[in-house]
Amino acid sequence: MAVLAGPSRPLGSPDIPQFFLPAARPKGVYAPRLYGAARIHFVDRKRKLDETRVVSFVVALDQATRAIDWDTAQLTPVPPDQLLKDAPAAAKYLPLPPGAMEVKIFTRWAKAFDRWLARTQRLDLPVKPEAPEPASIGPKRGGVSVELVAIAWELT
Numbered sequence: 001m002a003v004l005a006g007p008s009r010p011l012g013s014p015d016i017p018q019f020f021l022p023a024a025r026p027k028g029v030y031a032p033r034l035y036g037a038a039r040i041h042f043v044d045r046k047r048k049l050d051e052t053r054v055v056s057f058v059v060a061l062d063q064a065t066r067a068i069d070w071d072t073a074q075l076t077p078v079p080p081d082q083l084l085k086d087a088p089a090a091a092k093y094l095p096l097p098p099g100a101m102e103v104k105i106f107t108r109w110a111k112a113f114d115r116w117l118a119r120t121q122r123l124d125l126p127v128k129p130e131a132p133e134p135a136s137i138g139p140k141r142g143g144v145s146v147e148l149v150a151i152a153w154e155l156t
Contacts, residue, residue: 009093009153012101017150019083021058021076026089028155032096033058034068035152036113037080041143042123049137051123054079057113058152065097068109070116080148091155100151110149117144 009030012018019035037056043049057073099105121144122136 009087010096010101012096012151013103013106015103016100016106017148019085019150019152020087021078021152021154022082022084023088023155025155028089028091030087030091030093030153031156032061032094032100033152033154034061034100034109034149035076035083036070036073036110036117036149037147038113038117039145039147040117040121040139041145042137043140043143044125044137047125049123049125053121053123054147055117055121056080058154061097061100061151063095063097066099068112070113071120073116083150083152087153089155093153096151106149110146113149114144114146117146 009018010032020030021033021035035056035058037054040053040055042051042053056076056079057070058076059068059070059073099109118139122138125135125137127135
């Protein structure tokens, strides 16, 4: 069982944004997540394709987290404008990992999010009769625009 940090949110650095994910249940324990949101621009001039996606992901954080593995991230339907500044319910909090309280490490996590998106995000292209294999493209060069990386507390 995880050790609780207490009845109030661990503050960390004021330079690291913290928010709350909207809660479906009013009871539980707040667990820290690393939240990342970005716009991803895909372009294929040959196919006259120009599309932008807005995506948001969360990665679980625990006290032992030192490096972030964005490959474990889960897509979340919560865009940045739906994050809450105040807790939606009173609850206890799990502790933040030390890296989530240090700007230098947190900045490294945010840069890794940008690189991870550029490497993993794909847009499936319409299948052409002459090419039965499905095709996909990655973001255009410079097509990843990170909007927010923050600590997001989730009521679990």
